[in-house]
Amino acid sequence: MLAFVIRRLAQAFFVVVAMVVLVFFGTYVIGDPVWMMVPGDATQEQVEEVRRTFGFDQPVYMQFLTFLGDVLRGEFGRSYVHGSSAIGLILDRMPATLELALAALVLAIVIGLPLGLFAGLKPDHPASRGIMAVSILGFSLPTFWVGLMLIMLFSVMLGWLPATGRGPTMVILGIETSLFSLEGWRHLFLPALNLALLKISLVIRLTRSGAREASLQDYVKFARAKGLSPRRIIGVHILKNIMIPIVTVLGLEFGSLVAFSVVTETIFAWPGMGKLLLEAIQRLDRPLIVGYVMVVVLLFVTINLIVDILYSALDPRVRLTGSQS
Amino acid sequence: MAEPVLAVDNLATHFFTRDGVVKSVDGVSFTVAPGEVLGLVGESGSGKSVTGFSIMGLIDPPGRIVSGSIRLKGEELVGRTEAEMRAVRGRSLAMIFQDPMMTLNPVLRIDTQMMEAVQAHEKVSDKAARDRAVQALAQVGIPSPEERLSAYPHQFSGGMRQRVAIAIALIHRPALIIADEPTTALDVTIQSQILAEVQKLCAESGTALVWITHDLAVVAGLADRVAVMYAGRIVEQGLVDHVLDRPLHPYTHGLIGSVPGEAMPGKRLMQIPGSTPSLGRLPPGCAFEPRCSRAVETCRAGAPPLAQGSQGRAYRCINPVPAEEAA
Ligand SMILES: Nc1ncnc2c1ncn2[C@@H]1O[C@H](COP(=O)(O)OP(=O)(O)OP(=O)(O)O)[C@@H](O)[C@H]1O
Ligand code: SF4
Ligand SMILES: [Mg+2]
Numbered sequence: 001m002l003a004f005v006i007r008r009l010a011q012a013f014f015v016v017v018a019m020v021v022l023v024f025f026g027t028y029v030i031g032d033p034v035w036m037m038v039p040g041d042a043t044q045e046q047v048e049e050v051r052r053t054f055g056f057d058q059p060v061y062m063q064f065l066t067f068l069g070d071v072l073r074g075e076f077g078r079s080y081v082h083g084s085s086a087i088g089l090i091l092d093r094m095p096a097t098l099e100l101a102l103a104a105l106v107l108a109i110v111i112g113l114p115l116g117l118f119a120g121l122k123p124d125h126p127a128s129r130g131i132m133a134v135s136i137l138g139f140s141l142p143t144f145w146v147g148l149m150l151i152m153l154f155s156v157m158l159g160w161l162p163a164t165g166r167g168p169t170m171v172i173l174g175i176e177t178s179l180f181s182l183e184g185w186r187h188l189f190l191p192a193l194n195l196a197l198l199k200i201s202l203v204i205r206l207t208r209s210g211a212r213e214a215s216l217q218d219y220v221k222f223a224r225a226k227g228l229s230p231r232r233i234i235g236v237h238i239l240k241n242i243m244i245p246i247v248t249v250l251g252l253e254f255g256s257l258v259a260f261s262v263v264t265e266t267i268f269a270w271p272g273m274g275k276l277l278l279e280a281i282q283r284l285d286r287p288l289i290v291g292y293v294m295v296v297v298l299l300f301v302t303i304n305l306i307v308d309i310l311y312s313a314l315d316p317r318v319r320l321t322g323s324q325s
Numbered sequence: 326m327a328e329p330v331l332a333v334d335n336l337a338t339h340f341f342t343r344d345g346v347v348k349s350v351d352g353v354s355f356t357v358a359p360g361e362v363l364g365l366v367g368e369s370g371s372g373k374s375v376t377g378f379s380i381m382g383l384i385d386p387p388g389r390i391v392s393g394s395i396r397l398k399g400e401e402l403v404g405r406t407e408a409e410m411r412a413v414r415g416r417s418l419a420m421i422f423q424d425p426m427m428t429l430n431p432v433l434r435i436d437t438q439m440m441e442a443v444q445a446h447e448k449v450s451d452k453a454a455r456d457r458a459v460q461a462l463a464q465v466g467i468p469s470p471e472e473r474l475s476a477y478p479h480q481f482s483g484g485m486r487q488r489v490a491i492a493i494a495l496i497h498r499p500a501l502i503i504a505d506e507p508t509t510a511l512d513v514t515i516q517s518q519i520l521a522e523v524q525k526l527c528a529e530s531g532t533a534l535v536w537i538t539h540d541l542a543v544v545a546g547l548a549d550r551v552a553v554m555y556a557g558r559i560v561e562q563g564l565v566d567h568v569l570d571r572p573l574h575p576y577t578h579g580l581i582g583s584v585p586g587e588a589m590p591g592k593r594l595m596q597i598p599g600s601t602p603s604l605g606r607l608p609p610g611c612a613f614e615p616r617c618s619r620a621v622e623t624c625r626a627g628a629p630p631l632a633q634g635s636q637g638r639a640y641r642c643i644n645p646v647p648a649e650e651a652a
Contacts, residue, residue, distance in 0.1 A: 217427065218422055218424060218427035218428050219427060219428055219429060219430040219431070221383060221422070222420075222422055222428040222429070222490070223430070224383055224414065225381055225383065225414055225415060225419065225420040225422075226414065226415040226419075226441070226442045226445055226493060227411050227412065227413070227414040227415030227416060227442075227445045227446055228411075228415075228441060228442075228445050229411065229445070232441065232445075236433070236437075236441075237430050237433070240430075240432045240433065241430070241431070241432055244432070314432070315431075315432060316431070316432060316434075316477040316479065317431060317477070317479050
């Protein structure tokens, strides 16, 4: 187990290094950030001045080495635009994004699991066909369009929920969160639902096919032959088996929730990392972009590790060993 | 004769599929006396499992029991609600399946699966249920049952898993156990051990057995009586010695001839030509007619009537195998 974790961390380290190198040179190729930083009427003199200050006059490999040196000293660079630590800026915004992604994940399970279970256990019921049709819509409608429709319906027409921004936050255990007030939830619901849409469809499909397959297994027939109630058979025998793929897939999808939140955060003006990234890209704010990538890759790796551990906890046939890759 | 534990009368279970009605079981009658072992034999697809599941009330759509009666200790099971059947299943009526690799839930521990079987029918504490599980495991010959109880199925061998399934089936001392080819998936030495074990346990607790198999050798060693199934019907039944020594139906005769060791040394092993007919399109007369070497003109006219002899001997054949050939 320990060997497994160490191996995973080593892998993660190389992934982070590779991603950082790629993104660093990638943003270098895209454009010269100087033009974003100087006023439109700046003289050549002023431009060169800024170049020197930020080290853009150096060849790219020198810039990279300087960057590496900074990293080794625990300094990940300052945002060109904000002037403060890039990682600091990202970490400030991270709770908002994680909160959004987590809420979306919970919605995906709370809505997707019962619907999928129903569709899987009663495949011929008309409601099951309806559920599957909705899940196809969920897969095919573009997120931003659904987001706009949600705002139109619930905020503009019905006026039930606020359209933008995050509700009042408070600091709980050092993390800023809006989960502990009704107003916070009112702000969170629409963006979370919007972000969850794709995952709800995914959970419905996974649960349905899992339940269908499991209900045909001999162990279900044997459980029935023991005289168990349908509730116990579905709630324990079937659910415990289908939770394995669902937890695995959803865990891995959590990373993509964080990544996809860029779109949702933009539509709902949610003050998270995604919105920050979009602004950083528009302004070629390289330290911020590189920092974002590092944070997200680390997040992915951590999630994968947790999923692997959870997976082995759920499926007794899998035991994590050092030799497993 | 004592009242039978199980009396199946004219049972018909059909599957209403898109391609038509599959008459998997069509007019099956037999009885099982208390403590008796009935061997139910027949080729693959002859309707043995469907018969077993019909008795358990575990036929799912598109299948349905269309007619007939199944009485357990005199009480009618056909037409009962699901909740009423649930009270019977696992308590007075139990079933063991063919593949022990598939019958235990892979993600639940053995203790969970055994304790829930106890608690499905008896309101007892977890501690009491656990004790019962330990006893049951010990009874089927699992060493250090206390420790093994918290293992997962994949930590057991096939034979051990089947023992666990048998322990679960026996846990409420049912009046009848339906065993659907429970040793077919195991290797031969384990097979005979388990066979002996089940025989002993059932004899001890007075549990009757319906042992489904396509292996006549197993039937010869285990069963008191045998029923031979072909294409959804029982074509011959009677005491094991009578049927095996002197088969009357050409199909039974063929089955016996195809068992190695049963055939006379030097005599060629007999093969039944052809294969099981499609249950959707059975010939109008005797279902075995296309494969039968003794078929005569009248066999095609209508289903052969049931001929009944003494001691429960019965067969459906117009031109039965004469004594001199049967040997
Ligand atoms: N769910 C179902 N839908 C349609 N037909 C079915 C279904 N279940 C069983 N049958 C049909 O019923 C017939 C009898 O099946 P059954 O499983 O009882 O055979 P069996 O005698 O147990 O054979 P085996 O030795 O292979 O287990 C088969 O022809 C099968 O096609
Ligand atoms: S009735 Fe005719 S066809 Fe059928 S088994 Fe007897 S002899 Fe053969
Ligand atoms: Mg079968």
